[in-house]
Amino acid sequence: MRLRTPLVLAAAAVAAVALVAAGCGGGSESQPAADGGKKAASQVLKMAWGAEPPSLDPGLATDTTSSNVLLNIMDPLVRLGDDLQPVPALAESWDVDGKTVTFHLRADGRWTNGDPVTAHDFEYSWKRTLDPKLAADYAYQLYGIVGAEEYNNAKPAQAAALRDKVGVKALDDRTLQVTLTSAQPWFVQQAAHHSFLPVHQQTVETHGAKWTEPGNIVTNGPFELEGWQHDASITLVKNADWRNADKVALDRVEGRIIVDGTTRVQAFEAGEVDLLDGGGLPPADMPRLKELPEYEKYPALGTYYYGFNLKNIPDENQRRAMAFAIDRQSIIDNVAQADQIPATGMVPKGIPGFEVIEQHFLPTTADLEKAKEFMAKAENPKKTITLFYNDSPGHKEIAVAVQAMWKELGIDTTIKSQEFAQFLEFLGPPPNNAVDVYRLGWIADYGDPMNFLELWTSQSGNNNSNFADPAYDRLIEKARNTPNDQQRYELYRQAEAMLTGPQGALPIAPIYWYTYTNLERESVKDTFHINPLDQFDLSKVVIREA
Amino acid sequence: MAAYIIRRLIWTVPVVLLVILMTFGLMKQIEGNPFRQTERAVPAAVQANLERKFHLDKPWYVQYGNYVKGVATGDLGPSLVLRDRTVNDIVKEQFPNSIELGLLAFGWAVLLGVPAGVLAALKPNSRFDYGAMLFSNIGFALPNFLVATLLIYFVSVKWGLLPTSGWTTWQHKILPSFTLGLVPMAYFARLVRGTMLETLQQDYVRTARAKGLRRRRIVTVHVLRNSLIPVVTAAAPLLGYIITGSFIVENIFAVPGIGRYYVTAVSARDYSVVMGLTVLLSIIVIFANLVVDILYTVLDPRTREART
Numbered sequence A: 001m002r003l004r005t006p007l008v009l010a011a012a013a014v015a016a017v018a019l020v021a022a023g024c025g026g027g028s029e030s031q032p033a034a035d036g037g038k039k040a041a042s043q044v045l046k047m048a049w050g051a052e053p054p055s056l057d058p059g060l061a062t063d064t065t066s067s068n069v070l071l072n073i074m075d076p077l078v079r080l081g082d083d084l085q086p087v088p089a090l091a092e093s094w095d096v097d098g099k100t101v102t103f104h105l106r107a108d109g110r111w112t113n114g115d116p117v118t119a120h121d122f123e124y125s126w127k128r129t130l131d132p133k134l135a136a137d138y139a140y141q142l143y144g145i146v147g148a149e150e151y152n153n154a155k156p157a158q159a160a161a162l163r164d165k166v167g168v169k170a171l172d173d174r175t176l177q178v179t180l181t182s183a184q185p186w187f188v189q190q191a192a193h194h195s196f197l198p199v200h201q202q203t204v205e206t207h208g209a210k211w212t213e214p215g216n217i218v219t220n221g222p223f224e225l226e227g228w229q230h231d232a233s234i235t236l237v238k239n240a241d242w243r244n245a246d247k248v249a250l251d252r253v254e255g256r257i258i259v260d261g262t263t264r265v266q267a268f269e270a271g272e273v274d275l276l277d278g279g280g281l282p283p284a285d286m287p288r289l290k291e292l293p294e295y296e297k298y299p300a301l302g303t304y305y306y307g308f309n310l311k312n313i314p315d316e317n318q319r320r321a322m323a324f325a326i327d328r329q330s331i332i333d334n335v336a337q338a339d340q341i342p343a344t345g346m347v348p349k350g351i352p353g354f355e356v357i358e359q360h361f362l363p364t365t366a367d368l369e370k371a372k373e374f375m376a377k378a379e380n381p382k383k384t385i386t387l388f389y390n391d392s393p394g395h396k397e398i399a400v401a402v403q404a405m406w407k408e409l410g411i412d413t414t415i416k417s418q419e420f421a422q423f424l425e426f427l428g429p430p431p432n433n434a435v436d437v438y439r440l441g442w443i444a445d446y447g448d449p450m451n452f453l454e455l456w457t458s459q460s461g462n463n464n465s466n467f468a469d470p471a472y473d474r475l476i477e478k479a480r481n482t483p484n485d486q487q488r489y490e491l492y493r494q495a496e497a498m499l500t501g502p503q504g505a506l507p508i509a510p511i512y513w514y515t516y517t518n519l520e521r522e523s524v525k526d527t528f529h530i531n532p533l534d535q536f537d538l539s540k541v542v543i544r545e546a
Numbered sequence B: 001m002a003a004y005i006i007r008r009l010i011w012t013v014p015v016v017l018l019v020i021l022m023t024f025g026l027m028k029q030i031e032g033n034p035f036r037q038t039e040r041a042v043p044a045a046v047q048a049n050l051e052r053k054f055h056l057d058k059p060w061y062v063q064y065g066n067y068v069k070g071v072a073t074g075d076l077g078p079s080l081v082l083r084d085r086t087v088n089d090i091v092k093e094q095f096p097n098s099i100e101l102g103l104l105a106f107g108w109a110v111l112l113g114v115p116a117g118v119l120a121a122l123k124p125n126s127r128f129d130y131g132a133m134l135f136s137n138i139g140f141a142l143p144n145f146l147v148a149t150l151l152i153y154f155v156s157v158k159w160g161l162l163p164t165s166g167w168t169t170w171q172h173k174i175l176p177s178f179t180l181g182l183v184p185m186a187y188f189a190r191l192v193r194g195t196m197l198e199t200l201q202q203d204y205v206r207t208a209r210a211k212g213l214r215r216r217r218i219v220t221v222h223v224l225r226n227s228l229i230p231v232v233t234a235a236a237p238l239l240g241y242i243i244t245g246s247f248i249v250e251n252i253f254a255v256p257g258i259g260r261y262y263v264t265a266v267s268a269r270d271y272s273v274v275m276g277l278t279v280l281l282s283i284i285v286i287f288a289n290l291v292v293d294i295l296y297t298v299l300d301p302r303t304r305e306a307r308t
Helices: A004-022 A066-072 A119-130 A138-144 A146-154 A156-165 A202-211 A261-269 A284-291 A317-325 A328-336 A368-377 A396-406 A421-427 A450-456 A470-480 A485-501 B004-027 B044-053 B060-072 B087-122 B127-141 B144-158 B170-199 B203-210 B217-245 B247-252 B259-267 B271-299 B301-307
Strands: A042-048 A078-082 A086-088 A092-096 A098-106 A168-172 A177-180 A221-229 A233-238 A250-259 A295-308 A382-392 A412-418 A436-443 A506-520
Touching: A004 A146, A042 A168, A042 A261, A066 A221, A066 A233, A078 B203, A092 B247, A098 A119, A098 A284, A119 A138, A119 A146, A138 A146, A138 B044, A146 A156, A146 A295, A146 A412, A146 B044, A156 A412, A177 B217, A221 A412, A250 B127, A261 A284, A284 A506, A317 A396, A317 A506, A328 A506, A382 A396, A412 A421, A412 B044, A421 B301, A436 B044, A450 A470, A450 A485, A470 A485, A485 A506, B004 B060, B004 B271, B060 B271, B087 B170, B087 B217, B087 B247, B127 B170, B144 B170, B144 B247, B170 B247, B203 B217, B217 B271, B259 B271
Parallel strands: A042 A250, A382 A412, A382 A436
Antiparallel strands: A078 A086, A092 A098, A098 A177, A168 A177, A221 A233, A233 A250, A295 A436, A295 A506
């Protein structure tokens, strides 16, 4: 029987791992040092990855680790700058004409087997990802393309016909034409996502599911996958034939996979690795780690929020009161502790258009006076409520803090936790009547506020709040078809106002905007950088002399 | 004896079938979607494609039948979460590491635990006895994750003697195997001490002593052999458990074994990995028990007659 005890403890450890994998972050941007120092003789980077990549197939990968390995061994059409605007990569330019986007590929793109990278590779790859037989989880990333959703939804008999109707076409070797269902001005940015990477057709067809193993895999990026010991290590070597290889400093990236957050930090402190992958630091160690010179934080596009069930808490004044009673800054300083930013809206700080969209309504610290005023206005407020969260570490502590804050309004909150997979099913849709308030988070796939605001449309599969407003749906639909950035941001401002503005319905109480926290040896600190979508480009990293 | 072994082997078949059925039933009972690993809702088309691909759209008895057919041909199916790999790949690549870790841990337990128990029993209530039992109580009481964290902190980070984690050189293997071996070590020490003390009180030991046999001969021939029967009983299933891996030890020391998947696969609802590893574990435990029974007959001739 004693052997069972570790299994019980294991549950706690799993939860810890889950938090680390989910990542939780905190506040400012890293500035490249003015004086970078001398380039070191050895350009071998030792780093720790926080997870085993579940798949290195661009069509099948869904997680951050796989995505970052892929973005360093592959050459996307565009990469994102820090302002999240697209920068030419394999595509040297692009034209946008209404719903048609045309990418012009560089002539010197090469697969590691010597074949040229062509527009046909992209056409093949995107259609492959949409193939119902491949059953890609992230096929929906491509649903903005005409005919994509229909093909992905096809019964086997009609699949072949629908495949030809997908709006992606190689006009010649270097011209890729994409036809979209609406203007989607963020499409070019979205093409920086790993789901839009090409695969090498012959390799995929020869090796089947095993094409991603070292030895089989054919890639086209700055690094090649030399070794991949599952759950142990990932070794990347510089691809000397890459189109921009003379600009790449690193010769090798020796990555170890260390899932446990505490061990990862210990491996760093023992000098075994010089860089972590930004997958999060253990919350308990944060106060100490924040003082280290190697500590670094990056703003993330992600929102941690509490959703309200509008059927159970129908009075918007009560929801306002509850949102005002939350001391976001105190939660960050005392509970979450990873330098997050107090969230005053659904759309996170750092996203293009934020300055226009921001509402200036919800407070960053508790405003009990106003909260009580709102509460007094509420008709038949619900004074006994149940708050649900998932049992990953950190969530309970925040729930307990919020429980105490709502007590000030005379609200008795029962908090209940569930295991994550079960929790997601439990919430809905359709929204579960047993839930009054629930915790969730949202991390962006691409850098446009649409990614956050479309969650709250009435048809959204991620809306568990019972908030359904046709006017809101119309705004979002209009924004989808508004290519002009300023005009679209204005529509987003109106949409955000309907959520968290002074007249807003408050289907959510945002708590904080995520931050990525990391440990980086000073020899690489000035050249390593994580962008707000959690992507990093190792081809830019230079190891300096200590 | 041969007939007995064959009979036992045949019996493993229904046992494994039952294990599969029960695991299958339990996995189907818990809520959760293997294709939804984050908060992102899965579009209906994507969900349908995935269910078709992994045959989850078929009735449960068809799924069960297919699975059993697969197991019979040595195919444990694809992982629903690790999309580039099958359960066979995971077992083939990573089970050897778990076996190695388990055997090394078992080695620590036998090499340190058994002698400690023997010496403690020979000098009961001595300083050594108290010391050994105190150590084994502590080893027993401390949870793995605490021992692991403390060892890494002092041995690796503070003193820089051994690497923190990984599974490449022999230096990497010391801390994880010692951590995993600590509980069986403590268990063996206490068990051996107890059974030794009991055996020392037996009439035949007194007779041997009265005959004038030397103490060393009494202990090695008469006492030790008889004291080891309960140890063997405990050891085989214990070995079964520790070679199938420890989630905590593998996770903390970043050992690429399969132990971690017993837990992560359940939370990810990776049905085929859960079932594959459960089948593997049950087969190993069944065989471990069979080996115990055979060892009994070697150690204790009385059990031989009952089984022929």
